[in-house]
Amino acid sequence: MNFNSHTDLVVTIAVALVNTLTAGEARGRPYTPPSGEERAAAVTRAVSLGATRPYQVTEDQADELAGVAESLRAVFDSVAEGDIDAAAHGLNRLLAETDARPHLDRHDGEPWHVHFHGRGGTLAGDYAASCATGLAVVLGSELRDRLGVCTAPHCDRVYVDTSRNGTRRFCSTPCQNRVKTAAFRARNA
Numbered sequence: 001m002n003f004n005s006h007t008d009l010v011v012t013i014a015v016a017l018v019n020t021l022t023a024g025e026a027r028g029r030p031y032t033p034p035s036g037e038e039r040a041a042a043v044t045r046a047v048s049l050g051a052t053r054p055y056q057v058t059e060d061q062a063d064e065l066a067g068v069a070e071s072l073r074a075v076f077d078s079v080a081e082g083d084i085d086a087a088a089h090g091l092n093r094l095l096a097e098t099d100a101r102p103h104l105d106r107h108d109g110e111p112w113h114v115h116f117h118g119r120g121g122t123l124a125g126d127y128a129a130s131c132a133t134g135l136a137v138v139l140g141s142e143l144r145d146r147l148g149v150c151t152a153p154h155c156d157r158v159y160v161d162t163s164r165n166g167t168r169r170f171c172s173t174p175c176q177n178r179v180k181t182a183a184f185r186a187r188n189a
């Protein structure tokens, strides 16, 4: 599946931010997001996906993005519950808050491509605006149900389904395997 390469990338980053920065359950265990330096390192990894060199994220920027991640998670939750209206209103709020606006950019030897930066010019603000726009593009298309929350027991990590047939239900292969193993045991019990 290819929304377009920049949208794909920012949606992937949105997924990474939600899964890194929001508390809940991950692959059968309670999940507590990292804090302090560890949080900054985790956010650095998330926003550097697909980048030729890592963007160093400070602890303050990571804290700011943790708040954004909560808003992004709410969008995935709404889609998973079938409440597309709530997802759309949530994204519209984020787009307004981050003042997301399209801007053609060219860097690192890439051709001109559209970025969605906020007016603030901060790294956290730019990523918030980009992630909100990426999710808005997906939500506004027929591929909106590609945004999902893992359906395995004791897991609420989010994903974007980029498979051709769009039948993904789990955040990861470990969760898929957990469910398969449980079903196999139930059949053979």
Ligand SMILES: [Zn+2]
Residues within 6 Å of the ligand: 026, 027, 150, 151, 152, 155, 156, 157, 170, 171, 172, 175
């Ligand atoms: Zn999962």
